[in-house]
Each structure stands twice: as C-alpha cells, then as structure tokens.
Amino acid sequence: MAELDSKIPEGPIAEKWDKHRFNLKLINPANKRKYRVIVVGSGLAGASAAASLAELGFQVACFCYQDSARRAHSIAAQGGINAAKNYQNDGDSIYRLFYDTVKGGDFRAREANVYRLAQVSNNIMDQCVAQGVPFAREYGGCLDNRSFGGAQVSRTFYARGQTGQQLLLGAYSALCCQIGRGAVKMYPRHEMLDLVVIDGQARGIIARDMVSGAITRHVADAVAIGTGGYSNVFYLSTNAKGCNATAIWRAHVRGAYFANPCYTQIHPTCIPVTGEHQSKLTLMSESLRNDGRIWVPLAKEESRAPGKIPESERDYYLERKYPSFGNLAPRDISSRAAKQVCDEGRGIGKSKQGVYLDFADALKRLGRPVIEERYGNLFQMYEEITAEDPYHVPMRIFPAPHYTMGGLWVDYNLMSNLPGLHVIGEANFSDHGANRLGASALMQGLADGYFVLPYTIGDYLARAGICKAGTDHEAFKEAEEAVRGRLKKLLGKKEGKRSVDSFHRELGRLMWNGCGMGRTEASLKGALEKLPKLREAFWEEVKVPGDADHLNQELEKAGRVADLLELAELMCVDALDRSESCGGHFREESQTPDGEALRDDEHFCHVSAWEHAGAGKAPVLHKEPLKFDYVHLQTRSYK
Amino acid sequence: MNFTLRVWRQKDASDPGRMVDHRADGIIPDMSFLEMLDVVNQKLIEKGEEPIAFDHDCREGICGCCGAVVNGTAHGPLPATTLCQLYMRHFRDGDVITIEPWRAKAFPVLRDLCVDRGALDRIMYAGGYITVRTGSAAEANAIPIPKPIADRAMDAAACIGCGACVAACPNASPMLFLSAKVSQYALLPQGQPERELRVKKMVAVAEASGFGACSVHAECEGVCPKNIKLTFISKLNRELIRAHLKS
Ligand SMILES: Cc1cc2nc3c(=O)[nH]c(=O)nc-3n(C[C@H](O)[C@H](O)[C@H](O)COP(=O)(O)OP(=O)(O)OC[C@H]3O[C@@H](n4cnc5c(N)ncnc54)[C@H](O)[C@@H]3O)c2cc1C
Numbered sequence: 001m002a003e004l005d006s007k008i009p010e011g012p013i014a015e016k017w018d019k020h021r022f023n024l025k026l027i028n029p030a031n032k033r034k035y036r037v038i039v040v041g042s043g044l045a046g047a048s049a050a051a052s053l054a055e056l057g058f059q060v061a062c063f064c065y066q067d068s069a070r071r072a073h074s075i076a077a078q079g080g081i082n083a084a085k086n087y088q089n090d091g092d093s094i095y096r097l098f099y100d101t102v103k104g105g106d107f108r109a110r111e112a113n114v115y116r117l118a119q120v121s122n123n124i125m126d127q128c129v130a131q132g133v134p135f136a137r138e139y140g141g142c143l144d145n146r147s148f149g150g151a152q153v154s155r156t157f158y159a160r161g162q163t164g165q166q167l168l169l170g171a172y173s174a175l176c177c178q179i180g181r182g183a184v185k186m187y188p189r190h191e192m193l194d195l196v197v198i199d200g201q202a203r204g205i206i207a208r209d210m211v212s213g214a215i216t217r218h219v220a221d222a223v224a225i226g227t228g229g230y231s232n233v234f235y236l237s238t239n240a241k242g243c244n245a246t247a248i249w250r251a252h253v254r255g256a257y258f259a260n261p262c263y264t265q266i267h268p269t270c271i272p273v274t275g276e277h278q279s280k281l282t283l284m285s286e287s288l289r290n291d292g293r294i295w296v297p298l299a300k301e302e303s304r305a306p307g308k309i310p311e312s313e314r315d316y317y318l319e320r321k322y323p324s325f326g327n328l329a330p331r332d333i334s335s336r337a338a339k340q341v342c343d344e345g346r347g348i349g350k351s352k353q354g355v356y357l358d359f360a361d362a363l364k365r366l367g368r369p370v371i372e373e374r375y376g377n378l379f380q381m382y383e384e385i386t387a388e389d390p391y392h393v394p395m396r397i398f399p400a401p402h403y404t405m406g407g408l409w410v411d412y413n414l415m416s417n418l419p420g421l422h423v424i425g426e427a428n429f430s431d432h433g434a435n436r437l438g439a440s441a442l443m444q445g446l447a448d449g450y451f452v453l454p455y456t457i458g459d460y461l462a463r464a465g466i467c468k469a470g471t472d473h474e475a476f477k478e479a480e481e482a483v484r485g486r487l488k489k490l491l492g493k494k495e496g497k498r499s500v501d502s503f504h505r506e507l508g509r510l511m512w513n514g515c516g517m518g519r520t521e522a523s524l525k526g527a528l529e530k531l532p533k534l535r536e537a538f539w540e541e542v543k544v545p546g547d548a549d550h551l552n553q554e555l556e557k558a559g560r561v562a563d564l565l566e567l568a569e570l571m572c573v574d575a576l577d578r579s580e581s582c583g584g585h586f587r588e589e590s591q592t593p594d595g596e597a598l599r600d601d602e603h604f605c606h607v608s609a610w611e612h613a614g615a616g617k618a619p620v621l622h623k624e625p626l627k628f629d630y631v632h633l634q635t636r637s638y639k
Numbered sequence: 640m641n642f643t644l645r646v647w648r649q650k651d652a653s654d655p656g657r658m659v660d661h662r663a664d665g666i667i668p669d670m671s672f673l674e675m676l677d678v679v680n681q682k683l684i685e686k687g688e689e690p691i692a693f694d695h696d697c698r699e700g701i702c703g704c705c706g707a708v709v710n711g712t713a714h715g716p717l718p719a720t721t722l723c724q725l726y727m728r729h730f731r732d733g734d735v736i737t738i739e740p741w742r743a744k745a746f747p748v749l750r751d752l753c754v755d756r757g758a759l760d761r762i763m764y765a766g767g768y769i770t771v772r773t774g775s776a777a778e779a780n781a782i783p784i785p786k787p788i789a790d791r792a793m794d795a796a797a798c799i800g801c802g803a804c805v806a807a808c809p810n811a812s813p814m815l816f817l818s819a820k821v822s823q824y825a826l827l828p829q830g831q832p833e834r835e836l837r838v839k840k841m842v843a844v845a846e847a848s849g850f851g852a853c854s855v856h857a858e859c860e861g862v863c864p865k866n867i868k869l870t871f872i873s874k875l876n877r878e879l880i881r882a883h884l885k886s
C-alpha cells in the first residue's frame with residue numbers, strides 16, 4: 001500500500017499551485033480522447049468535473065442515482081458561495097479567505113489546499129456568471145454580497161435562497177452541453193456499488209441500473225468519486241433522503257483510506273424535530289443570521305409566548321458570549337451554545353429542544369419588503385412546515401447534522417492513496433479541517449471540479465497510461481459477484497421482522513447520542529459496543545420485499561444502510577482515538593473552563609487516515625502530520 | 640387522521656397497472672404527504688407486500704424529484720407547492736385520496752408513481768446552456784446586469800424541472816419548462832450569442848420527444864410549484880419567431 005504522501009509542492013504558499021501546474025505532465029490534445037474517466041456523482045463537484053474533463057477531450061461517463069443529473073443534493077444549498085473578490089471593499093483578499101478557512105477549520109486542514117481553494121474561488125465566480133447563473137445584483141448591475149458565519153467581511157454571493165440550485169443548474173448546463181456533443185455519457189438512476197481495482201489501480205466500477213436491476217461493469221483509466229457526504233448516518237439530517245456513503249465506503253473497503261470520519265458538522269439553524277414520523281430535518285439557511293437574532297428566555301421553564309417576554313428577560317447568548325461575531329459565530333460554536341442553553345433547561349417549544357431566531361428588530365429596521373426579498377422563500381418554507389408565521393413569531397430552530405468534513409483521504413492532486421481513484425467535493429476530506437465555514441462547500445465542490453481535478457487527473461493519466469484490461473478482467477468478475485452476493489443476502493430474509501427504516505432510525509439515534517454534538521469516552525465506547533449488535537440484527541432481521549430485477553427502493557435503501565452501519569463504527573473509533581476537541585468534534589473531556597473546544601496540538605495536529613484491514617479487524621491508523629507555516633496555531637477566538 | 644388512498648400500482652413498464660386501495664391510518668396533521676406515504680409503506684412492508692414506489696430526494700421542494708397527481712391535481716391541492724411540501728393538515732379526516740403518476744406519452748411509467756422524465760433532460764442536452772469553456776470566462780463584474788433583468792432571469796431559473804406542467808397540460812406540452820430555460824438565457828447578456836440557435840434546437844427536440852404542443856390552456860401555471868408564469872411561454876413564442884425571422 002502506498003505511503004501517505006500529501007504531495008504538497010515546495011515553495012511559498014502563494015506560488016505552490018502555479019508551480020505545480022507547470023510541473024504537471026500534459027497529454028497532447030489528440031491523445032486525450034483515448035483516455036476514459038468515470039465520474040461518479042453529478043453534484044457541484046461531479047457535474048463540473050465531468051463537463052470540464054469532457055471539454056478537454058477525455059471520454060467521460062458520469063453516474064448519479066437520481067433520475068436526472070440536475071437533482072443532485074447540491075441543489076438544496078440555500079445560502080451562498082464564498083469568493084475573495086473583495087467587491088465590498090471591506091478588506092477581503094485571497095489571504096483573508098485562506099486565513100478564515102484555516103482558522104474556521106480549527107487548524108485541522110492542510111494550508112496548501114486551503115490556499116489554492118481561496119485562489120480559485122474568484123475563477124469560480126467568473127465561470128458561473130458566464131454560464132448565466134442569475135446571482136443577486138445591486139441596482140448598478142454589479143454582484144451583491146451577504147455575510148456568513150466565521151467571517152467579518154461580506155464575501156458570500158447568492159441567488160435568492162436558491163444558490164445551490166442555481167450553481168448546480170449552471171454546472172448541469174455545462175454537462176448538458178457535453179452530453180449533447182456526445183463527449184459525456186450520462187447514466188442517471190445508476191448506483192455505484194463497488195470499485196474495481198486492477199493491479200493496485202482504480203480502473204472501474206460496478207453499477208446497478210436502478211430501473212431494470214441490471215448489474216453493469218464500467219472500465220476506465222481513472223475514476224473520480226463526487227458522491228457527497230454521509231450525514232445520513234444520523235438518519236435525521238438536512239441531507240436528501242438518498243444521500244449515502246456507499247461509493248466511498250466501498251472504495252474504502254477496496255483500499256482507499258478514510259480520513260477524519262469523526263469530523264461532522266451540526267448546523268445551528270434547522271427546524272426542530274416535532275415527532276417520530278419525521279423523515280428528515282429542514283435547514284434554515286445560515287444567511288438568516290445576517291438579520292435574525294438568536295435568543296432564549298433567561299429563566300428556566302419559561303411558559304410565556306415569545307412576544308410576551310420583555311427584552312430584559314431574554315438572553316441573546318451569542319451576542320453576549322461572542323460580541324465581535326455575535327449571531328455570525330461559526331457553526332460548531334453556535335450549535336454548542338444552543339445545546340448548552342437547552343441543557344440548562346432554557347430551551348423553547350414543546351420539546352424544549354429549540355431556541356428562537358427572531359426577525360422582529362430586522363423587520364422594524366428594514367421593513368417587510370426587504371426581508372421578503374432576502375429570505376421570502378425560506379420564510380414560506382418555514383411556515384408551510386411548522387404552520388407558524390415567522391413574520392409575526394420568532395422562528396424556532398435547533399442544531400441538526402448537516403455536513404461531513406471527513407471523507408476519503410486525498411493528496412494535493414485530489415487522488416486517494418489508491419492510484420487512479422480521485423475524490424472530489426464533500427466526499428473527500430480535504431479543505432475544511434474540523435469545521436466548515438458557511439458557503440465554503442459550494443466553493444470547494446466547484447473548485448475541485450472546474451479548476452483542480454481537470455489539471456491533476458491529466459498528470460495521473462499521462463503517467464499511468466491506458467488501462468489494457470477490459471471488463472472481462474478477473475477483478476471485474478470478482479467485484480460483480482461480490483455485489484450480487486450482497487444484494488442476494490439483503491433480499492434473503494423475507495420472514496424478517498424489521499424494515500430498513502427501523503434500523504436506520506435506530507442507527508441514527510445511537511449515533512446522535514454516542515457520537516453527536518458532544519462526545520465522551522463513555523458514549524463512544526457504548527456506541528462501539530452496540531453497533532456490531534445492531535449490524536448483526538440488521539443482517540438477521542431486515543425485511544426487504546421484492547426482487548433485484550425491478551425498481552426496488554427498499555433494496556436501494558437497505559444497501560445504503562448496510563454501509564452506513566459499517567461507517568458508523570469507524571466514526572466512533574476515530575472519535576474515540578481523537579481525545580482532543582476541535583471544531584465540530586467536541587470531546588466533552590477536553591474543554592476550556594468556559595466550555596470552548598480545547599485542542600491538543602501536541603498529540604493531534606494530524607489527519608487521521610484509516611485503512612480498512614478486513615471485516616472484523618480493527619482499522620489501521622495512518623497519520624499525516626499538519627504543518628502551519630502561515631496561519632500560526634492559536635486558540636480560536638470569536639469573542 | 641385516517642384516509643383511504645386510491646393509488647396507481649404498476650410493477651414495471653410492461654404491466655398494465657391498476658388503482659389499488661390502501662389504508663392510511665393514524666396520520667398526524669404535521670406529516671408531509673410523503674411522510675404519510677412512508678407510514679403506509681411501513682405497514683405494507685410489515686405485511687410482506689411491496690411498498691408504493693415514488694420518487695423523492697430533498698423533501699424540501701427544490702430537487703424536483705417528487706410529484707404525483709393527487710385528487711386530479713399535479714402536486715395536490717395547494718398552489719405553488721411540491722408534493723413533499725404538502726402537509727396532511729390540508730386534508731380532511733376520512734378523505735379518499737387518489738394518487739396517480741404523471742401521465743404523458745413522453746413520461747413512461749417505470750413503477751407505481753415513478754415515471755421516466757428523461758425527455759426533459761434531452762431537451763436540455765439539445766441547447767439548455769451557454770457554451771463557455773471552463774477557464775475562459777471574463778471577470779464576473781465585467782458585464783453589469785440591471786437588477787430587474789437579473790431578477791426576471793432568476794424568476795425563470797427557479798424552475799425545478801419536476802414535470803408537473805406536462806402532467807397538468809391536456810396536450811402534455813412541456814412549454815412552461817422549456818420557456819423558463821429559454822427565457823433565462825434570452826434575458827441575460829451572456830445568452831445572446833446562441834440565442835436563436837438555442838430556442839430552435841430545444842423546441843425541435845421537444846417536438847420529437849412525444850410531447851404535445853401548447854394551446855394555452857394555462858393549466859401548467861396553476862400547478863407550477865415555483866410560480867413560473869405563463870408570460871414566459873409568450874416570451875418563448877416571440878423568441879421562436881425572432882429566431883426564424885433572423886435566419
Ligand atoms: C440543506 C443544505 C444546504 C446547504 N447550503 C449550503 C450553502 O449555502 N453553501 C455551501 O457552501 N454549502 C451548503 N451546503 C453544503 C453543500 O451543498 C454540499 O456540501 C455540496 O453541495 C456537496 O456537493 P457534492 O458535489 O460533493 O455532492 P452532492 O451534491 O451531494 O452530489 C452527490 C452526487 O453523487 C451521486 N451519488 C451518490 N451516491 C452514489 C452512488 N453510490 N452511485 C452513483 N451516484 C451516487 C448523487 O446522485 C449526486 O449526483 C448545504 C447542504 C445542505 C444539505
């Protein structure tokens with residue numbers, strides 16, 4: 001197995017990417033068309049990569065599980081995308097975006113990657129505008145900005161409350177153009193169920209046609225996975241119902257290291273859980289914190305309606321604790337603060353698991369039309385879900401699982417330790433450290449797909465050459481048989497007593513309690529004891545009706561939950577190993593006297609990359625040390 | 640709340656399909672329509688029967704996956720709402736609710752409520768883009784766009800491609816969908832170079848895909864979850880005439 005070499009180029013940080021690009025091997029245009037690349041995923045990362053690679057001349061095959069590439073989960077992003085344009089003249093720069101992101105990630109990201117991300121952020125904006133993405137504009141016709149958490153400049157670009165949708169439709173349009181030309185072959189309703197590795201190199205995938213059930217083999221010279229995050233391990237999350245970890249987990253089992261699986265982000269502003277029936281949680285965009293003020297009553301067990309509680313009896317706890325960032329404190333900090341006040345018994349709503357997000361002041365200051373223009377669709381969605389009108393009563397919000405900073409380990413070229421396997425977007429671990437700042441995931445997905453992978457994958461292809469093997473190779477046969485075996489096993493318990501969802505719910509509860517917003521040695525050990533039993537029960541008792549030769553949504557879910565059950569264990573192992581707190585990973589044993597995350601740089605200033613050692617065996621830890629030459633290690637403060 | 644669901648059940652494309660009654664008991668008003676279907680499906684699974692297949696993903700009204708004709712109306716009784724954002728509090732206890740898939744020649748049923756909307760993608764492949772190579776774009780603020788025009792382009796761009804417009808149209812015409820995309824690009828300066836070619840190519844593929852023509856029944860506007868307006872269809876027609884006159 002390859003050594004963990006992050007391949008960070010030498011030289012001053014501002015010159016690394018330029019120099020590196022110059023040193024990358026090129027393939028001449030006539031030869032590019034001989035190379036085949038598989039892109040799994042059509043979200044911001046996958047669609048932008050597939051389109052850009054096809055423009056360069058490679059033969060591209062792109063897969064997604066939805067019925068159309070346009071429906072990838074990136075579509076749901078509401079708030080915005082960061083770029084260091086400094087259009088507001090408020091002191092932004094590439095360096096500041098870099099600095100904010102490294103600090104926001106609590107010093108657990110690679111400096112070189114983050115710097116590159118900040119550099120290309122500006123190209124992304126140019127590209128998206130040229131594609132016709134209808135960003136919000138000022139009256140003079142220039143692009144408008146808003147503020148997001150963890151930054152004191154306004155660098156977030158947006159398209160109403162539908163930024164992800166518009167960016168994805170932009171990337172999808174670029175993809176359409178290439179599909180129309182025949183340069184990309186699109187496979188919607190196809191789910192990748194395994195990775196094919198030939199002589200140590202990723203050379204293809206096994207997919208299932210979700211309509212006919214056909215299991216198909218796909219060979220290529222390189223594979224790029226952009227299949228998004230794994231927050232659905234918590235069952236209730238802000239992710240779409242179909243979001244899953246199957247592609248990355250299967251790749252992990254085939255040899256790709258999984259980095260920092262315990263870094264998960266709990267988003268502070270989501271609509272609270274109302275009951276058992278709930279199938280997912282709905283995010284209320286962070287952008288609302290530009291104008292909304294977060295508070296809880298000062299008194300415990302407060303029973304008055306919010307409007308009846310006078311100012312003097314309210315605790316605007318973020319403004320109180322973090323005066324310089326106030327309601328725009330970063331996500332990990334805001335979420336924990338909400339949990340703290342609820343743990344103190346000052347939570348609101350029926351379940352007491354909620355805090356107010358109040359627009360009364362903003363409505364007074366700006367008037368309803370302005371608020372409507374900024375957040376109209378979010379207010380409408382909130383009202384539809386809760387039957388309460390946020391123009392008149394404050395929103396009730398609570399933290400919810402939202403994003404996963406962990407993912408497959410990649411080097412500076414976005415290639416995993418498995419040669420040929422590239423990982424982009426939320427599926428990799430790279431740029432956000434232990435906490436992602438708002439509006440940075442869209443930026444990273446598009447950076448990876450438009451401006452990084454198209455360069456670096458060419459270098460790999462030029463060196464590795466064209467795969468001589470075809471889909472009749474033994475490795476394809478073996479992988480296909482493994483897939484068929486798993487499907488058969490999932491369908492085998494017709495007398496089983498429990499549905500897939502009942503297991504998924506139980507897994508979610510277990511993970512929320514054991515490896516959620518606060519983690520302790522005891523909670524993690526408890527989860528690690530329960531998980532193997534739950535997994536065993538799953539394989540014994542899960543009841544999946546129907547067969548594998550038809551559209552079978554229960555079977556799809558069952559396969560995903562089976563993989564989440566395994567990933568969950570690795571998350572807990574990682575969380576237990578990392579006995580420090582950092583960013584979204586809060587080990588309750590490791591906190592400052594005032595309850596902030598306490599890092600242990602002496603022992604944990606590294607990336608934890610886990611190697612799969614085989615079923616039933618303990619995973620093997622590889623450490624990639626992190627060096628901070630520019631943003632010096634310091635206690636993160638937003639006070 | 641308790642309901643009787645009358646649901647279209649069809650195993651695959653070759654099965655003729657039929658309406659089947661299912662009970663939906665113990666439903667809470669705060670459940671979404673899809674959560675109500677989840678409850679029904681859990682019961683079916685317990686009994687060893689196959690659950691009702693329906694497309695869904697985001698459950699936030701933005702991905703455009705979900706959709707069914709509920710009591711004769713695409714996405715159900717509430718205006719400007721996707722099926723996943725429709726809550727059971729809008730129904731009356733004891734109601735009989737009929738649930739059918741989108742019906743259109745261009746959208747073959749795959750199973751139960753799932754249909755193949757690939758024809759909408761094919762329209763997009765034909766011209767639903769501005770050709771701009773990655774890396775070749777000019778500085779983002781180089782072309783100022785007046786706010787009212789940017790806003791109007793955004794109104795059009797809000798289309799989620801769910802296909803309700805086709806399902807609601809007596810002719811199964813995709814013109815609201817098509818006009819939204821054509822209008823977005825025709826409004827923006829970036830879209831000008833391919834303006835004529837784009838509309839001609841997209842309309843040609845729509846016509847070849849088994850969709851019907853628009854005769855302004857306006858049913859589409861009534862069911863559109865994103866409030867895409869009929870005026871975009873007028874714009875599409877003008878764009879088409881303009882394109883033909885220019886060539
Ligand atoms: C509600 C919400 C709001 C958000 N708002 C913001 C925001 O305002 N700003 C911001 O920067 N970030 C935001 N984020 C985060 C951001 O949207 C995501 O991190 C990002 O879009 C992920 O993009 P992606 O391309 O990596 O993956 P995704 O968009 O999730 O795409 C995954 C793709 O992989 C495919 N896929 C998955 N598994 C398989 C498989 N096994 N086989 C085949 N295909 C598969 C899917 O079909 C899909 O095409 C938000 C996230 C959520 C959930």
Ligand code: FES
Pocket residue numbers: 694695696697698699700701702703704705706721722723724
């Ligand atoms: S499930 Fe996404 S729009 Fe309804």
